[in-house]
Amino acid sequence: MPIQSYLFLSFSLFAIGVMGVLMRRNAIVIFMCIELMLNAVNLLLVAFSKVHGDPGAQVFVFFIMVVAAAEVAVGLAIIVMMFRKVNSVDINILNRLKN
């Protein structure tokens, strides 16, 4: 399959993720959209790894997955902490910080 197809697919996923982050209000959904962005990157890395014949990129994918897992752990803990305080995961409450 030509590399263009992979580019198109992962750009679409990435764009969906970015739009989700910008438009959704629920912290968990935003977080899932960020994960979608990271997975779009992973897909593209594996495709490029094949194009360049360089397995280093696949190792990079492993690192991204592990770092994403660490981020999930910290992020979900923060979201749970927030939920226990205000009983909501809506990010509109963040606007309270403004003043």
Next chain:
Amino acid sequence: MCNFLWLASTEGIGSYAPVLIQLLIAGAVVSLLMLLTHILGPKRKTKDKLINFESGIEQIGNARKPMGVKYFIVAILFVLFDVEVIFFYPYAVNFRELGTEGFLAVLMFVALFVCGFVYVIKKGALKWED
């Protein structure tokens, strides 16, 4: 007749024909049965029948109530320790080439993990009862 010959062939797309037939039959049976029960079965709507079935035990409160944070911590720790196993894949592929030095490196990696695990246990994150 010639048109249906591909169904009998064992090569190419034709080899998947039995799967297709099976799928069709399964779908037909399910929809037929659902339709039959809908038409033939008697309908009696009572309040008892509308509540959730909880193994015959009386329902207690709403199911959507906050659960203990214990589940959450265990789940998060599982995700962390589960995903880190990913680093064994590249090691497994190059197991022979890396030799003793690689083995020691992986051993150090696991030792760091054990450090984290000991910390988690000592901190009491995995203690189920208070």
Next chain:
Amino acid sequence: MKPLIATAVFAILMMFAALTVKEKKSFTHFAAILMLGLVGLNVWELADYNRLLASAQASPDLFGKMLRVDNYALWFNVLMSSCSFFYILLVGRSIEKVGVHVGEYYALHFFILCGVFLLSTYNNLLILFLGIEILSIPQYILSGSDKRNLKSSEASLKYFLMGAFSTGILLMGIVLLYGAMGTFDIHGFNFYATGTLNIMGVVGVLFMLVALGFKVSAAPMHFWTPDVYDGSPTPFTAFMATIVKVSVFFAFMRLFMEGFANLDPYWKVTVLGTITVLTLLIGNITAVYQQSVKRMLAYSSIAQAGFMMFVVIGSNAMAMKGMIIYAVAYTLATVGIFGVLLKLKDYTYDGFNGLAKKHPFLALIASICLMSLAGIPLTAGFFAKWFVIAAALEQPGTFWLVIFALVMAAVSLYYYFKVIMAMYFKTGEPELITPVTTMDKVVMAIIGSAVIVFGIAPDMLLAWI
């Protein structure tokens, strides 16, 4: 790479100390000793490298070309660990008050320093990514560590969501660059030989620019900074605004100086120039309208980021010197002013009223630090600004940028001197929440005199380059 391994080991030591030790005060002592050890290890590493260099045995590449060390990066590590040492001495008692997990807070500081050392010596985009993540994830936790305070939790959630988003953008940039160049090694990029793939590389550079600009809070990616810096517990804000920010700038500069060396100069002057102008404008103008000194310092850190952008624009030998001097001047001055701020109960300008009468020493140190931030001659901040502007001027077409920066520096005088005016010329009863101990006085005196000494002889900081 002894210090890098040491940071991780020290962090784990702190974690286990947190399990066994109950007394909060001992954590600060332990962390200060470990940090002093880290400074020693960094000096050892630098001396060792120089000794090997003299006998032509030193190899700059480490860990399979993942890291590359040189005198410059090692000296930066020495300076950053020394600043962290003074930071712990100055704000340690306030860290003890943030919450119950004091040992873990220090462990997270050591993990952040691990990221700092990775960022100063990276030679591969993988390490750049890992460094930024190792640096960021502990910060998400630290900013939310004051669990009783809703503002702290909100700051943490906001920082986390925005930070993770920018990580995604950074990764997309790295991947596109990799797709165009076929390598993650920052010395292997060639922007002239890529032909049709060039557009992919350029988009990659743009993505990385946005993500790194986000991490250093350059406008228009700065919007998270005031809220997060304001909401986080004050001692951690001091760390985030100084050592972390400066280190990401160091990585930023290295990327543009070594990785993107043969990128069209148009990028440096026009694209980075636009970001610089916006950062200076937004940072300085908004800082003028703030009521709280903590929030003013957050905006001032955006404004200072605008000046540090000149280092990236310059990307030359002068910029390397400017980076070191700016890093030290900005870090010392900001840690000093936060040290004074932490003693006060009221963070508004009115809280500083009459401080000079009641605590003349605190007021003196605060004034020296604020003057250094404003760039008054005879303080380190003056030479810091002088060096970065000189670095930018070596790049053609930056004259208008420098003029604009000078105008903005004049604007910054207003809000820095507003605090000094409040301390010296207004009357009031400033309340302290913690008494000023002898230790505080000694550390503040060291910071204050260092700011002045480096303002007279900035060459002392450049001895190792």
